[in-house]
Amino acid sequence: MAGVDSGIMFPALRLREWTQEILQRIGVSQDDAVLLTDSMIEANLRGVDTHGITRMLCVYVERIQKGVMSAKTHLAVVRDKASTALIDCHNSIGQVGAAMAMQMAIDKAHRTGVAFTAVAHSNHYGAAAYWAMKALPEGMIGFSSTNAPAAAAPTGGRTPMFGTNPFAIAIPAGKELPFVLDLATTVVARGRIVLHAKQNKPLEPGWAFDDRGLPTLDPHAAMKGLLAPIGGYKGYGIMLAVDCLCGLLTGSNYGMHFPGFLAENMTEPTDVGSVFAAINVESFMELPEFTAAIDRAIREIKASNKAEGVNRIYIPGEIEFDTKSERLAKGIPIPEAVVQDFIELGKQLRVPFPKP
Amino acid sequence: MAGVDSGIMFPALRLREWTQEILQRIGVSQDDAVLLTDSMIEANLRGVDTHGITRMLCVYVERIQKGVMSAKTHLAVVRDKASTALIDCHNSIGQVGAAMAMQMAIDKAHRTGVAFTAVAHSNHYGAAAYWAMKALPEGMIGFSSTNAPAAAAPTGGRTPMFGTNPFAIAIPAGKELPFVLDLATTVVARGRIVLHAKQNKPLEPGWAFDDRGLPTLDPHAAMKGLLAPIGGYKGYGIMLAVDCLCGLLTGSNYGMHFPGFLAENMTEPTDVGSVFAAINVESFMELPEFTAAIDRAIREIKASNKAEGVNRIYIPGEIEFDTKSERLAKGIPIPEAVVQDFIELGKQLRVPFPKP
Numbered sequence: 001m002a003g004v005d006s007g008i009m010f011p012a013l014r015l016r017e018w019t020q021e022i023l024q025r026i027g028v029s030q031d032d033a034v035l036l037t038d039s040m041i042e043a044n045l046r047g048v049d050t051h052g053i054t055r056m057l058c059v060y061v062e063r064i065q066k067g068v069m070s071a072k073t074h075l076a077v078v079r080d081k082a083s084t085a086l087i088d089c090h091n092s093i094g095q096v097g098a099a100m101a102m103q104m105a106i107d108k109a110h111r112t113g114v115a116f117t118a119v120a121h122s123n124h125y126g127a128a129a130y131w132a133m134k135a136l137p138e139g140m141i142g143f144s145s146t147n148a149p150a151a152a153a154p155t156g157g158r159t160p161m162f163g164t165n166p167f168a169i170a171i172p173a174g175k176e177l178p179f180v181l182d183l184a185t186t187v188v189a190r191g192r193i194v195l196h197a198k199q200n201k202p203l204e205p206g207w208a209f210d211d212r213g214l215p216t217l218d219p220h221a222a223m224k225g226l227l228a229p230i231g232g233y234k235g236y237g238i239m240l241a242v243d244c245l246c247g248l249l250t251g252s253n254y255g256m257h258f259p260g261f262l263a264e265n266m267t268e269p270t271d272v273g274s275v276f277a278a279i280n281v282e283s284f285m286e287l288p289e290f291t292a293a294i295d296r297a298i299r300e301i302k303a304s305n306k307a308e309g310v311n312r313i314y315i316p317g318e319i320e321f322d323t324k325s326e327r328l329a330k331g332i333p334i335p336e337a338v339v340q341d342f343i344e345l346g347k348q349l350r351v352p353f354p355k356p
Numbered sequence: 357m358a359g360v361d362s363g364i365m366f367p368a369l370r371l372r373e374w375t376q377e378i379l380q381r382i383g384v385s386q387d388d389a390v391l392l393t394d395s396m397i398e399a400n401l402r403g404v405d406t407h408g409i410t411r412m413l414c415v416y417v418e419r420i421q422k423g424v425m426s427a428k429t430h431l432a433v434v435r436d437k438a439s440t441a442l443i444d445c446h447n448s449i450g451q452v453g454a455a456m457a458m459q460m461a462i463d464k465a466h467r468t469g470v471a472f473t474a475v476a477h478s479n480h481y482g483a484a485a486y487w488a489m490k491a492l493p494e495g496m497i498g499f500s501s502t503n504a505p506a507a508a509a510p511t512g513g514r515t516p517m518f519g520t521n522p523f524a525i526a527i528p529a530g531k532e533l534p535f536v537l538d539l540a541t542t543v544v545a546r547g548r549i550v551l552h553a554k555q556n557k558p559l560e561p562g563w564a565f566d567d568r569g570l571p572t573l574d575p576h577a578a579m580k581g582l583l584a585p586i587g588g589y590k591g592y593g594i595m596l597a598v599d600c601l602c603g604l605l606t607g608s609n610y611g612m613h614f615p616g617f618l619a620e621n622m623t624e625p626t627d628v629g630s631v632f633a634a635i636n637v638e639s640f641m642e643l644p645e646f647t648a649a650i651d652r653a654i655r656e657i658k659a660s661n662k663a664e665g666v667n668r669i670y671i672p673g674e675i676e677f678d679t680k681s682e683r684l685a686k687g688i689p690i691p692e693a694v695v696q697d698f699i700e701l702g703k704q705l706r707v708p709f710p711k712p
Contacts, residue, residue: 083439084469084639113440114472116635141601154657156666161657169597179600181593205561213663231586237537237672240657241525244535245497248649249640255653256660279472283440284605293604297611301510301517301596304612307569310512316593 003047003323004054007333014354015332016041018346019053025349026064027071032096036060039095039126044332047323048182050191051127054338058345059262060093060124066266069093069123075100078120083108085117086250091269094125098144098274102131105278106138113283118275120250124262125274128168129182129317135170135278136178139287142170146274147246149258149265152186153226154240155233158213160226161255164189165242170317172281174291176298180317185239186227193222246273331356359403359679360410363689370710371688372397374702375409381705382420383427388452392416395451395482400688403679404538406547407483410694414701415618416449416480422622425449425479431456434476439464441473442606447625450481454500454630458487461634462494469639474631476606480618481630484524485538485673491526491634492534495643498526502630503602505614505621508542509582510596511589514569516582517611520545521598526673528637530647532654536673541595542583549578602629687712 016037023033037053044052063069070091079086085104089097097119108115125131128144135142148163164184171179188207196203197219208222209215216222229235247254252273259268281290302313327333334342339353346353372393379389393409400408419425426447435442441460445453453475464471481487484500491498504519520540527535544563552559553575564578565571572578585591603610608629615624637646658669683689690698695709702709 079640081469081636081639082467083471084636086640111438112468113437114470114633115439116470118640141605153663154660154669156663156669157657157660158663159660161660169593171597171600179596181590181597183587183590183593185587187587209663213661213666230590231539231541231543233670233672234537234539234586237525237539240535240653240672241527241537244527244650244653245635248653249497249635249637249646251641251645251649255656277470279601279605280437280440281605283437284435284442284474285607289607290605293607294600297596297600297604300611301513304510304513304515304517305569307509307512307514307565310569313510313512314589316589316596 004049004333004335007335008339008356009331009333010354010356011331012041012045012328015044015053018351018354019057021351022057022061022345022349025351026061028064028093029073032073032093035099036093036095039130041332042130043127045324045327046320047327048127048320050189052332054334056124056126058341061345062266063123068266068269083112083115087117087119089119089122091121091123094123094272094274097122098125098131098276101274102134102142102144102276102278105276106135106140109140109278109280110138114277114279116275116277118246118250118273120252120273121269122252122272122274123270124272127182128166129170129180131276132168132170132182133178133180136172138278139172139281141172141279141281143277144168144274145242145246146272147243147252147254148272149260150256151190151227152229152236152239153209153213155236156213158209158211158226159256162229162236162239162243163258164227165239165246167242171294172287172291173294173298174288176295177315177318177321179294179298179315180320185229185235185242187230188227190227193219193227197223245275249273360405360689360691363691364695364712365687365689366710366712367687368397368401368684371400371409374707374710375413377707378413378417378701378705381707382417384420384449385429388429388449391455392449392451395486397688398486399483401680401683402676403683404483404676406545408688410690412480412482414697417701418622419479424622424625439468439471443473443475445475445478447477447479450479450628450630453478454481454487454632457630458490458498458500458632458634461632462491462496465496465634465636466494470633470635472631472633474602474606474629476608476629477625478608478628478630479626480628483538484522485526485536487632488524488526488538489534489536492528494634495528495637497528497635497637499633500524500630501598501602502628503599503608503610504628505616506612507546507583508585508592508595509565509569511585511592512569514565514567514582515612518585518592518595518599519614520583521595521602523598527650528643528647529650529654530644532651533671533674533677535650535654535671536676541585541591541598543586544583546583549575549583553579601631605629
């Protein structure tokens, strides 16, 4: 349930301009405001409203106003090799550290074929796909992952020890849309459980555990319990691997040590770690040959026999590209309650929220 | 169901010596026989008998004897940059190409911090974990993945387009056992469905689809149908990403184009592609500091509250290390039917299969 499907429609440009102004009013530099805004508006356009202004803007603003996230950017490259870098983000805005790390990965991959960079002591960086996709216009395969506060237990456990620890992979195509996979390592997001609980609707098998660590179909029991990792112990392993790379390898926070990093924690820095990678396709194959092969594979998949009752097979990322086309044309839906929040925020910072 | 839990017990050393002899009788060089044997015996010791001599030896021998896999090694580095390499395996034994590629990744990562290498036109390379774990004694995080013949459909489809496309990640620890994750991207292996079909036992939800592409609990319908990817569309995305990297980026086979690469195809080369990566921990953090942090995280997880009815929480790879200790002491179980096959093979090649 990453997407909002109804609300008041606003043109992306208007939301973008307003958001940039808001961020500058609380001390974010113009460049950083443009970047942070783009990461959110792009998420909204792609239908990933959980990472758009819809859910994140008020959170980021409050964190900066309360001093738990720094408005001023202080990035320091603390380790640097031909194909790796570690950047200390010093509690700067997550997107600002991520932009530098992904750009360094791309620059290094141009020279050495592949690169892997990491940021330490950072914050929520938006959608992982946004960073992986930066590799696409460079003729590269992009990757990014970040850790997050605990929501899932190890297999056999009942204490939350792992975040949804998402990762994204972006692969360039030729004439087809690129492959863009962005996934949380839990079967469903917490929002999905909340929705079922509100409707007293049973969960599907495999979604969640109760507080004893036992599988449950009861959404209310699941609310007090745990999200299930994808593929059982397999997803648990992936979550832990993400935490080892993002949290432990960077010397940042990890697992159950997170104080929570969104609305539920407005007192402590989150100390998130994130990683970024770029693989230069031309180190392996001429780019046009590769993108033609990707196009061919995409067409084969889309033309393959459909399951009963299915009209269309999607490539990862395709729904988000469709949504972006639609929202560029028709606007971004902002739920009424959020519009009210934005009007308030606009008043407080003297940047009136625009009319739809 | 990767492990065999009963059979006649043989000391690992005796199986190792016999297997090396067998392979040399069919034209494999001594070095390559030692390597290929080690990959299989190590899998047996770790309880991953699907990749041990139990299932693979007769298949490899038959492929070599029929000329669909080359006994002679011909590896050519066709692209080489500071942190990447592409090796054309020319239908040599998969393990031989993999060993070179993983070693190149490690050597390059010592110099540049990280490396990513690939092999093209190769064969079944054994267990992915075997290659990822080569990074551990080097103070590196290892990764490997390979593609495989189609067993799963894209989400919404009903034509097999993706293999189980496994990947493995190995992360060094200090005093604790290292983290070793090795997973197929389907919820269960085909063997699990076969077992349930034999026992007329219903499947668990989320394991498989019937031939219309609809979820099924009927093992017989699943036998004619498809394996389910982990996490639904998420696993479909991972499978496709693995195929893009291993198959398409290397110019090897992919998806539905595979002729099948084990017993069901003894006429055509498999043309598998595989990828390997190594991240040098010291590019990010001093190794002792990192391994101490990993130890701490492992202990926290293992000491966390257990789900009702659970006695022990495992770290990925821990069960395999336990099995290895046990099998080094008590021997490797070989099912009776397989012992008969080995006795036959020993007669045919005049290397008598040893007594238990």
